[in-house]
Amino acid sequence: MDSFNFQKTIAIISVFILFLLIIFLLTADSNKKLSNRLFAGYLILTAVDASGAFISNTIISIHTSIEVFRWTMILLNIPLFYVYVLSLCYEDFQLKTKYLLHCIPFVVLNLILVFRIYSNEFDKRFFFRHHSETAEMIIFQIMIEVQYFLYVIMIISLLKKYKKIYLENNSFSTNSVYKWLFQITIVFAIVHYFGTFKNILRYTDYHQLLIFVNGFLEIIALIAISWFVLQSLKYSEFFKGITSEVELVKGFTKTHIPKTLIQEEKNNHSIINFQVEMLKKYMIEKKPYLDPSLSLQNLASQINMPARELSILVNSNMNMRFFDFVNQYRIENAMELLQNHSKSDLTALEILYKVGFNSKSSFNTAFKKHTSLTPSEYRKTYSKIY
Known part of the structure; x- marks a missing residue:
């Protein structure tokens, strides 16, 4: 040929x-x-x-x-x-x-x-x-x-x-x-x-x-x-999009949205601190992070706060991406489970699903970022200490 x-x-x-x-x-x-x-x-x-x-x-x-x-x-x-x-x-x-x-x-x-x-x-x-x-x-x-x-x-x-x-x-x-x-x-x-x-x-x-x-x-x-x-x-059914109305926080905090409570009182740290503490308390008590599909809009609805105001609070005032903010609670929960001897029969895979992750790779990456250890290394280190 x-x-x-x-x-x-x-x-x-x-x-x-x-x-x-x-x-x-x-x-x-x-x-x-x-x-x-x-x-x-x-x-x-x-x-x-x-x-x-x-x-x-x-x-x-x-x-x-x-x-x-x-x-x-x-x-x-x-x-x-x-x-x-x-x-x-x-x-x-x-x-x-x-x-x-x-x-x-x-x-x-x-x-x-x-x-x-x-x-x-x-x-x-x-x-x-x-x-x-x-x-x-x-x-x-x-x-x-x-x-x-x-x-x-x-x-x-x-x-x-x-x-x-x-x-x-x-x-x-x-x-x-x-x-x-x-x-x-x-x-x-x-x-x-x-x-x-x-x-x-x-x-x-x-x-x-x-x-x-x-x-x-x-x-x-x-x-x-x-x-x-x-x-x-x-990947035929994998995609989840964003709405075209949603913008990066650094964009809409300056020009695109009406003044919110946070912006009007930006110099009043006590109001921001109150909202931050309220949000942290809700995360600890209600554990919304256990929902793997938790979005900023879902959480805003749960705490009766406008989604954009919550976005500014987390992404700007707390200087964290919503993704990292929620994952820190999931990782802290995972750390508790790994430390708990009564839960030693749980595998790392079972724990990651239990605390709200839906991917082994994202769990391992977030865990190492938070603790500088892999889940298995953390469990071994903790068992030696106690």
């Missing part, structure tokens, strides 16, 4: 796998239907782009304008992926007209192409022999790279903001969520920049290297797609 047929075979397999995942996303019963549809749209665009490896030259010569239009659809890929990430991060996400602005590069490029390449008078055979040297295609390549770079930065910034807000308002770890979204962004970026390297080689005399890189890129794409299918199935 020559290299061209090998690339065609790999591309066909990749597109087939993509369409299986697209069917799954469109038919799966999920509370994230809009997100699934957005991602299915992204995968359709990816499949259309990958199909270029096995579209015959005969079809291209007959439908030249359609083939060029297919190329330009790549400019819709990363914007659609960005909107998909938005839909996963924000549980109240809705499609809005403003998202059509992301289509501007695609529309602008096609308007440029209308006047020459889409024109019937244009020598399309000459274009396909020398397309990489035309001004339109050079502009196209620059637009792709600038767009991709900017969107990757936007996605990473969005994920960092999402993680910070989530930890300020929830008591359970988001490591898996953040890891999932961050990983797929990086994987897609790696595949994209392999493609960029391949396109640069078109302008050099390294033709053998170009053939090798073409084949290697198809294999990398197939591996990435297969990995992504497995990850999609693994």
Whole structure:
């Protein structure tokens, strides 16, 4: 099998796998239907782009304008992926007209192409022999790279903001969520920049290297797609978003909310201290931290305090993320259980669930941060002392 047929075979397999995942996303019963549809749209665009490896030259010569239009659809890929990430991060996400602005590069490029390449008078055979040297295609390549770079930065910034807000308002770890979204962004970026390297080689005399890189890129794409299918199935129902109204505490304490009791009396430490003591007393007596899904909104409702006021109290006045604030009570409870000889039959796994954790890794990380010891080391150390 020559290299061209090998690339065609790999591309066909990749597109087939993509369409299986697209069917799954469109038919799966999920509370994230809009997100699934957005991602299915992204995968359709990816499949259309990958199909270029096995579209015959005969079809291209007959439908030249359609083939060029297919190329330009790549400019819709990363914007659609960005909107998909938005839909996963924000549980109240809705499609809005403003998202059509992301289509501007695609529309602008096609308007440029209308006047020459889409024109019937244009020598399309000459274009396909020398397309990489035309001004339109050079502009196209620059637009792709600038767009991709900017969107990757936007996605990473969005994920960092999402993680910070989530930890300020929830008591359970988001490591898996953040890891999932961050990983797929990086994987897609790696595949994209392999493609960029391949396109640069078109302008050099390294033709053998170009053939090798073409084949290697198809294999990398197939591996990435297969990995992504497995990850999609693994995390299909894992996500819990934040509402778009929720902001970082450092943002809304300055400008975005009306003055609360805390802000009006910010110089009166006795009021802040009273609220802090009231909150600590409630945490000790009522033990709301035993609920693994405890959120700032839940706790605010329980103590009859506005959620934003509680957020300022914990995140600003106590200088702790809500995630860390709740976990300190869980860890102190776990320490008591580990010290209690009558509870020595309890394993660390049983204890972590008992005190409100839902992940072994987040329990071990929080415990070591709080005590500088692992749970098993703490139990051994305490048993030696007593």
